[in-house]
Structures are given as structure tokens and as C-alpha cells.
Amino acid sequence: MELADRVNRIEPSATLAVLMEKEKLTARGIDVVDFGPGEPDFPTPEHIKRAAIKAIEENKTKYTPSAGVMPLRQAAIDWHAKYLGSSYGPKECVINCGGKHSLFNVINALINSGDEVLILAPYWVSYPEMVKCADGTPVILETSADDGFIPRASEIEKAITPRTKILIVNSPANPTGAVIPESEFAKILEVAKENGVWVLSDECYSHFVYGDAKPFSIASLPGAKDHVIISASLSKTFAMTGWRMGYTLAPQPISDAVLKLQSQSVSNPTSIAQYAALEALRGGMESVEKMISEFAKRRRRIIDGLRKIPGVSCHEPAGSFYVFPNVAGAIEGNGATSADTVKAAKDLLEHAHVVVIPGEAFGAPGYLRISYATSMERIEEGLRRLDNFFRVEKPVISAAATRG
Numbered sequence: 440m441e442l443a444d445r446v447n448r449i450e451p452s453a454t455l456a457v458l459m460e461k462e463k464l465t466a467r468g469i470d471v472v473d474f475g476p477g478e479p480d481f482p483t484p485e486h487i488k489r490a491a492i493k494a495i496e497e498n499k500t501k502y503t504p505s506a507g508v509m510p511l512r513q514a515a516i517d518w519h520a521k522y523l524g525s526s527y528g529p530k531e532c533v534i535n536c537g538g539k540h541s542l543f544n545v546i547n548a549l550i551n552s553g554d555e556v557l558i559l560a561p562y563w564v565s566y567p568e569m570v571k572c573a574d575g576t577p578v579i580l581e582t583s584a585d586d587g588f589i590p591r592a593s594e595i596e597k598a599i600t601p602r603t604k605i606l607i608v609n610s611p612a613n614p615t616g617a618v619i620p621e622s623e624f625a626k627i628l629e630v631a632k633e634n635g636v637w638v639l640s641d642e643c644y645s646h647f648v649y650g651d652a653k654p655f656s657i658a659s660l661p662g663a664k665d666h667v668i669i670s671a672s673l674s675k676t677f678a679m680t681g682w683r684m685g686y687t688l689a690p691q692p693i694s695d696a697v698l699k700l701q702s703q704s705v706s707n708p709t710s711i712a713q714y715a716a717l718e719a720l721r722g723g724m725e726s727v728e729k730m731i732s733e734f735a736k737r738r739r740r741i742i743d744g745l746r747k748i749p750g751v752s753c754h755e756p757a758g759s760f761y762v763f764p765n766v767a768g769a770i771e772g773n774g775a776t777s778a779d780t781v782k783a784a785k786d787l788l789e790h791a792h793v794v795v796i797p798g799e800a801f802g803a804p805g806y807l808r809i810s811y812a813t814s815m816e817r818i819e820e821g822l823r824r825l826d827n828f829f830r831v832e833k834p835v836i837s838a839a840a841t842r843g
């Protein structure tokens with residue numbers, strides 16, 4: 440069957456294969472420690488769930504305006520202004536079905552065939568695929584582990600060409616957890632202004648920050664609005680991944696274009712979820728703060744635990760709920776090339792029953808993405824298994840690999 444080029448150009452999610460293997464083991468009754476999750480292990484807070492139930496009872500179950508109901512658009516603008524220092528108006532805000540939908544819409548609203556989109560590696564798996572789907576060209580710019588994977592404006596400037604239309608930034612980042620300092624954001628904005636490039640800021644993890652790091656948006660910088668597009672998500676912040684709620688903040692011509700795409704595709708985000716989102720944005724940050732303080736403890740534990748494993752090095756990320764250790768030193772001589780973390784992840788699942796996502800999925804072989812969106816008890820068990828795998832079982836794996 441002949442499918443459209445846009446589908447043939449893109450790859451299915453690289454994380455899917457590992458997760459399917461995990462399902463097979465779980466179905467056999469095997470206890471698997473899952474460091475794969477890209478979502479908080481906390482339930483959606485009660486007050487948000489109740490708002491959705493109330494919306495159903497009040498029959499708020501019909502089409503809404505494509506951009507979302509006005510109270511929700513206003514609440515998104517107000518929340519972003521209060522917690523991240525921006526100032527947008529209702530015509531500059533469109534509610535989307537999750538942050539991913541916002542990014543997809545923005546890329547499709549701006550990219551013509553051959554336009555370049557600058558993506559910082561290690562990157563979230565979907566960026567290059569979304570760009571390819573829009574017939575754009577993803578241009579990958581490596582960030583350095585020695586610099587905590589923080590992108591530098593000077594390097595970005597060197598990678599810009601006359602065809603560069605968008606630079607995607609993601610702070611805190613998936614998979615590295617890197618947080619771009621305010622001062623670097625200011626320099627990135629200057630580079631974008633001088634070169635006529637849009638900064639598409641994916642703020643999915645904005646509030647997952649630890650230590651001295653504070654939630655920050657590039658939209659709060661003076662003069663940012665004409666050069667910046669914000670893709671925001673309620674998924675992680677309010678433990679609402681399944682509700683599919685996110686929004687775009689952008690100058691009106693871009694917001695209108697996003698709206699046009701949306702009106703001819705999904706029509707509107709689910710009405711009931713919109714009322715849940717309204718409550719999330721208006722209902723205070725208490726549940727968010729509780730979740731973040733729990734994540735902070737887990738982050739400390741997992742970094743300390745990983746650093747004790749010979750051959751594993753782990754930088755200390757200031758944000759998100761992932762750590763991104765380099766395990767190349769630990770898998771060398773394992774029958775795999777040092778960079779082959781796809782094999783390492785497969786072996787880990789098969790032999791130690793631990794799910795991790797190989798760095799290859801994010802353009803970074805040699806690394807593993809480990810999510811600490813799981814209980815402290817599972818983290819302890821997972822660390823024990825990882826340590827055992829890299830320290831003790833290594834020769835067993837090595838022998839198996841040699842045999843076959």
C-alpha cells in the first residue's frame with residue numbers, strides 16, 4: 440500500500456519497543472522495576488477531578504470554541520503571568536490537546552518544505568519527527584555533558600543558517616534534566632532576534648526544578664514576545680497526562696494559524712478536560728509543591744546511588760524528573776560497543792528486569808534515561824538491580840554475548 444510521504448518520513452516512538460518488551464515480562468508475572476515513565480506517578484489532584492465531574496453533571500459536554508472556552512484561556516494567561524512572568528492577551532492564547540499538540544500545531548503553522556529547525560541534542564524524541572512530518576529539516580546541535588547539557592547561545596548562533604526558522608528549547612529538559620540559566624536565555628533571545636529565528640520554548644517541565652533553580656520562561660524577558668512561542672502543558676505539572684491539556688502562547692498571527700489548523704482537525708480540546716484544567720490553573724499550587732518536594736528527595740537518592748556504580752557517571756540535573764547517566768564505561772567489554780545502549784537497555788530488561796530508555800532514542804548513545812517518577816521503594820530496588828547488573832552480572836552478559 441502506498442502511504443503518504445509525510446508518514447513514511449517519520450519513525451514510530453523509539454521508546455515503544457522497550458515498553459512492549461516490558462509488557463511481555465509483566466504478563467509472565469515477573470516483577471519489573473520501571474524507570475521508563477514519562478509521567479508523574481501521582482494521581483490527578485482531587486479538586487481537579489471533581490471539577491471534571493461537575494462539568495459532566497452540568498452538561499458542559501458540547502463543542503466549545505476551537506481555541507478553548509474563554510475562562511480557560513484567561514486562566515492560562517493569568518497562570519503564566521503569575522508564575523512565569525509573561526503578559527499575553529486572550530487572542531494570543533490557544534488551548535490545545537496537550538503540549539505535544541501545541542508543538543505539532545506550531546511547527547505545522549510555520550514550517551515550509553526545506554525550512555530548518557534547530558534542535559538541541561540530547562532531544563525529546565518527538566521534535567525531529569514533528570519537523571520531518573511538516574517537511575522541514577531538523578538540524579541537530581549537540582550540547583556537552585561537561586557543561587551539564589546546557590545549550591550555549593554562541594554555539595546556537597554558529598548553527599543558524601539562512602533557512603533556520605525555529606529554534607526549539609526545552610528547559611528543564613527531557614531527557615537530561617538540564618535547566619538553561621536566565622542569563623543564557625537572554626543571550627539566546629538576542630541571537631534569535633538578530634537572526635530572525637523563532638524560539639519555540641517547550642515548558643512542559645517548567646515547575647520541576649530543584650535546589651537553587653526557579654521556574655522561568657523566556658517570555659518574561661523584555662522584548663521577547665515578538666520572537667518567542669510558548670508551548671505549555673498541564674500534563675506533568677498537575678499530574679494530568681491523560682487529560683490532554685496544553686496551550687500555546689504566541690503573537691496573534693501565529694495563534695490564529697494554530698487555531699486554523701486546530702479548527703480543521705480536532706475542532707476543540709475535550710470540553711470536560713477544559714473545565715478540569717480551569718480548576719488546575721485557578722486552584723493553587725499546593726499539590727504541585729508536594730509532588731515536587733517528593734521528586735527532590737528521589738532525585739537526590741537516585742543520583743547518589745548511580746554514582747556509586749563503577750563506570751557510571753551522572754551529572755546533577757537541576758530539573759525535570761529524569762537523570763541521564765553515562766554508562767559507556769560500565770558496558771564496555773560487555774559484548775557491546777561502548778556506545779550501544781540499545782543493547783544495554785535490552786540486557787537490563789532481560790537479565791535485571793529493569794526498564795530504562797536507551798540514549799539512542801534522544802540522539803545520545805552511551806546514556807540511559809532513568810525516570811524517578813516512581814516510589815522511593817522501587818527506586819531502591821531498581822538501584823540494587825542496576826548495581827548488581829553492572830557490577831556482578833556483567834561477566835555473565837559478556838559470556839552470553841560472546842556465545843551468540
Ligand SMILES: Cc1ncc(COP(=O)(O)O)c(C=O)c1O
Nearest residue numbers: 477537538539563613643672674
Ligand atoms: C519535553 C516534552 N515536551 C512535551 C511533552 C508532551 O506533553 P503532553 O502532550 O502530554 O502535554 C512531553 C511529554 O513527555 C515532553 O517530555
